[in-house]
Every structure is written in C-alpha cells, then in structure tokens.
Amino acid sequence: MPGDVRGRDSNEAPRGGVSIADAAFSPRRRLFAAFVIFGLLNNVLYVIILSAALDLVPPETPKGIVAFFNIFPALLAKVGWPLVSNGQIRYARRVGFCTAISWLGIVTIAMSPGVNPRLFGISLASFSSGLGELTFLQLTTTLPTRAASRTAIGAWSTGTGAAGIAGAAIWWLLRGLGVKGGLGISSFLPLFFPVTFLYLLPDWSELAVDNAYRPVAADESEAEPDENDGVLAKPVPKVWLSTRDKLNLIKPLILPYMLPLCVVYIEEYVINSGIAPTLVFPIPSHGIWSWLFKTPRDYYPFWSLTYQTFVFISRSSLSLGLPPIPKHLLPVPTIIQFFVLVLMTLQARSFIFSTPEYTPPAPEPTSGVDRAITMVFLLSCLEGLCGGSAYVNTFFHVGHEGDDGHEDDDTDASSVEEIKRKMEKEFRIGATGAADSCGILFASLISMPVEVALCNAQIARGRSTCRNM
Structure with a gap:
C-alpha cells in the first residue's frame, strides 16, 4: 500500500x-x-x-x-x-x-x-x-x-x-x-x-516507526532516489485474489472468529428485540427506579439505553489501554451472553427474580419495588459488555492474522508477495464483518415469535401489561 x-x-x-x-x-x-x-x-x-x-x-x-x-x-x-x-x-x-x-x-x-x-x-x-x-x-x-x-x-x-x-x-x-x-x-x-x-x-x-530518525544526506548526490519520484518509481504490479484464494482465506476464520461473533449478535439482538419488550413491571413507588419509570412504556427505552451505554464502554476497551482478550478466549463473551439470554427469558416467562408479591398470579401491588428490576438492569449491563467485547476483540485479532514474521521485516512494499499479503489481510477482516450482520438478520427473524410467545405466557399467568402498552 x-x-x-x-x-x-x-x-x-x-x-x-x-x-x-x-x-x-x-x-x-x-x-x-x-x-x-x-x-x-x-x-x-x-x-x-x-x-x-x-x-x-x-x-x-x-x-x-x-x-x-x-x-x-x-x-x-x-x-x-x-x-x-x-x-x-x-x-x-x-x-x-x-x-x-x-x-x-x-x-x-x-x-x-x-x-x-x-x-x-x-x-x-x-x-x-x-x-x-x-x-x-x-x-x-x-x-x-x-x-x-x-x-x-x-x-x-x-x-x-x-x-x-x-x-x-x-x-x-x-x-x-x-x-x-x-x-x-x-x-x-x-x-x-x-x-x-x-x-x-x-x-x-x-x-511509521522509522520516522523518528531519518538521516540527511550530505549533499544531493548522496541522496538515494525516492520511490515516489515520478519516472524512477517502480510500477505497481497488478495483483488480485482469485475466488479459490478467497474461499481458502475464509475457512480458517469461521470457527475461531465468525461463528462466535455471529452467535453473540443473535443472542443480544434476540434479547433486545424479542425479550426486552416483555420485561415490564408494576411502576415502583419509591427509590431510584421510581424516578426513572413513570409508565410501563419507560422500561424498554431504558433497557436499550443501558445496553448501548455498556456496549460503548466495552468497545472502548482498547482505546482505554486495556489488553485485548486472548484469541483462545474469544468464545467466552458468547457463552456468557447465552446465560444472560436464558436468565432474561426465564424472568419474562416465569418471573424467577421477582419477589413473591410481584409474581403472577398474585395481583399487582399498589406500592413497593420489584427486585427483578435491579436484576434485569445488571443483566443488561452484562449483555452490553459481552457484545461490545466480542466485536472489538474479534476484529483486533483478525486484523493481525498473517502478521507473524512480517511486521518488522524488510520486504519490498511494492513486491507481488507483499501486495498480496496486504490484500489478504484486507479480505480477512472484511469477510469477518459479515458475521455480525448475519447474526442481526437471524435475530430479527427469531425475535418476533419470541416476543409473542413470552407475552402470551405472561397473559396466561394473569399479567397483561406487555399487551396493553
């Protein structure tokens, strides 16, 4: 380049x-x-x-x-x-x-x-x-x-x-x-x-690292021709990747990078689009939650804001100077996200975190605070951290695939081998980017029936807030 x-x-x-x-x-x-x-x-x-x-x-x-x-x-x-x-x-x-x-x-x-x-x-x-x-x-x-x-x-x-x-x-x-x-x-x-x-x-x-010190020639006769000096520059060879080359580059990316990234996006967008709309509670009468939630319609935007805030924090981890997750631990955010998905589903369907007086078929209390609000808030924070961490660390490691032995060598930047190596790096990170979009698309298809099923389960137990918003 x-x-x-x-x-x-x-x-x-x-x-x-x-x-x-x-x-x-x-x-x-x-x-x-x-x-x-x-x-x-x-x-x-x-x-x-x-x-x-x-x-x-x-x-x-x-x-x-x-x-x-x-x-x-x-x-x-x-x-x-x-x-x-x-x-x-x-x-x-x-x-x-x-x-x-x-x-x-x-x-x-x-x-x-x-x-x-x-x-x-x-x-x-x-x-x-x-x-x-x-x-x-x-x-x-x-x-x-x-x-x-x-x-x-x-x-x-x-x-x-x-x-x-x-x-x-x-x-x-x-x-x-x-x-x-x-x-x-x-x-x-x-x-x-x-x-x-x-x-x-x-x-x-x-x-470039070597820009910190660049010796100056004693006179113009000692200066070497610059590679950017017009007619003296080497012509850039035409290099391209064949379809077979591209398929061979994709195969090693699927299991360590693309699959975990796709799955974590499926999980978090099913949570956001299918489960979170049903995580509604009786309006709190006191405490910090009573300041934030005035109507049942206030819950979903708050869960979304909480998630987005912690996605921002975790995606900024490299910028904050934190070390990247080791490559072999990249599936960990996906695994944790699965448990977040399960716990939120159980709360929406069976009210597992709710206090007894807030658990259907008991009638909704007119005062008090359901402890499940705090649990859902903490799970939303963890959801954002997992999703953002999976994104930034996956692309960090994919971006350095093929770097071994090449970062500091003296390979001619205009050689066919070096140009092809850089094109391979560009292709790898570009192809991996399709994994998150695939996850979001699959989640959009899954989340609609999930939301309907969870809301129906709440109605069957006597809680119809999700239908009346």
Whole structure:
C-alpha cells in the first residue's frame, strides 16, 4: 500500500503543505480522532432510522420491516463486495461512494411521503453503512505498525459504540421536527466522511516507526532516489485474489472468529428485540427506579439505553489501554451472553427474580419495588459488555492474522508477495464483518415469535401489561 491512502497513485508525492490538523495534533491522535468519527458517522444513521421507525411507517405496518430493510442490504454489502471485488482497494473512491449513497438514502427517506420510497431510502443507507464498515475495517489493516492498527481498531470500535447513544439522542432532539425536518438535518452527517478522510486522517508515512530518525544526506548526490519520484518509481504490479484464494482465506476464520461473533449478535439482538419488550413491571413507588419509570412504556427505552451505554464502554476497551482478550478466549463473551439470554427469558416467562408479591398470579401491588428490576438492569449491563467485547476483540485479532514474521521485516512494499499479503489481510477482516450482520438478520427473524410467545405466557399467568402498552 502507498504511504498515503487518499486515492493517490503509488508514484505521486505526498502532500507538501501542513494542515491545521497537522499542527494541532500528533499523527497518532489524529488517527484516533479520525477513526472515532468514521465509526460514529457510519453507525449513527442506522440507529437514527431504527429510533424513528414508529414515524417512518403507518401504525398498521409491522415495525420489523424497518429493521429488516435497515440490515439486509448491509449484509449484502459485507458478504458480496469482498467476493466480487478484485485488485487493490481505492479507499478515496470507496469513501466518496459511501458518502453519496448514504446522503441519497437519508434524503430519500426525508422527502418521500410513501412507505415504498422510504424503504428504498433505508436500503440505500443500510448498504452504505455495510460497505462503510467493510471499508474502514479494511483500512485499519493497511497501517504501518501493529500499534497504529490497534489504535485505529480501538477508535473505530469506540465510535461505533458511541453511535448507539448518539443516534438515539439525536432523534430524541429532532423528532419534534418530523421526518422531513429531522432526517433532513441528519442528511448532513455523511458529508463529514470525506472531510475527515482528507483533512484529519494522517498520512501513513507519519505513523511509521522509522520516522523518528531519518538521516540527511550530505549533499544531493548522496541522496538515494525516492520511490515516489515520478519516472524512477517502480510500477505497481497488478495483483488480485482469485475466488479459490478467497474461499481458502475464509475457512480458517469461521470457527475461531465468525461463528462466535455471529452467535453473540443473535443472542443480544434476540434479547433486545424479542425479550426486552416483555420485561415490564408494576411502576415502583419509591427509590431510584421510581424516578426513572413513570409508565410501563419507560422500561424498554431504558433497557436499550443501558445496553448501548455498556456496549460503548466495552468497545472502548482498547482505546482505554486495556489488553485485548486472548484469541483462545474469544468464545467466552458468547457463552456468557447465552446465560444472560436464558436468565432474561426465564424472568419474562416465569418471573424467577421477582419477589413473591410481584409474581403472577398474585395481583399487582399498589406500592413497593420489584427486585427483578435491579436484576434485569445488571443483566443488561452484562449483555452490553459481552457484545461490545466480542466485536472489538474479534476484529483486533483478525486484523493481525498473517502478521507473524512480517511486521518488522524488510520486504519490498511494492513486491507481488507483499501486495498480496496486504490484500489478504484486507479480505480477512472484511469477510469477518459479515458475521455480525448475519447474526442481526437471524435475530430479527427469531425475535418476533419470541416476543409473542413470552407475552402470551405472561397473559396466561394473569399479567397483561406487555399487551396493553
């Protein structure tokens, strides 16, 4: 990969000027800030669209259709694009394409009164989000050092974690303007992609270890020709991965990385979409919970906010300087998440954590607090920690697959072997990104009958709050 990823050819010299960002921040800080912004922008529209689901379709239309159109095109992008694309990635073109499609999608939603055009706009925004995640995760594999790659992965994960909180907050503030006004304002968000990419993201050469000391030639005759000096530069060979190469790269990723990531997403989105809507309780009469819950409709947004907050915390673990989970322990968050799923299901169905006076068929008390509220809160915290941890640690380890013996060697960066090795790294992390979207899609299909079954079980025991909200 060339030192500058902004779409320049390998024989084009780096930019000569110094931007405001160059002067104000070190390259490592600019790298961190850029990838936080990339992660935030890429996921925030997804969250805004889900938060606005009630306003985007008529009351008689199932809200699950919004979730489906908001995830399926992203899955197509993550699965299909790495398989059909060939050659070296032009990141500047990718970022420009994602920006245009995302902007067009959100404007289509905002300006269209009908359901079908809005679903088309949601599909465009979803496709852009999927391709954007693929692109920026692949970009982290091109960094010149392992430390820089860790910074980028950690920052990206922090940004995507913050998007859940930011997206919900943005729509909460803008929903009074209606779909046209609120989403019209939100349509300006994708325009910050190219601004960040062009003016904040540092050149890779600034992040290289050997930039700390570079000897100066005594005179111009002693200086070696620069590899970026026009006609003296080596031509970049054309290299691509065949379909067989790609399939061979995918196979070793399935069990250690893709399967645990897919399963943990199935578990947490079944919890969020199928179980959490049924975790409603009599309104507390005293204590901290009485300040937060005034009506039964207040429970679900709170469980969602709790989950998103702890996803943000766990996805920021690398950025906070915590060590990554060892590769052989990557399935642990998935296993813990399974027990969270089981416990929440048992609470929704059988009220296992509720005090006797709050357990059906006993009539709902008019005063007091159900201890199960605290238990569900703690389980929601653990759910967020497991989901965020699985995400950030999986992509950290996948991003360093194939690094053994290559990070500090003197291999010619323009050699066929080195170019192919870097393309393999880009493909690995891109292909792994399809696992979380597959999990969300499967969960969306599972969660609808799960919610109905749990609500019916509560009604059968004499608790009909889930049906009356």
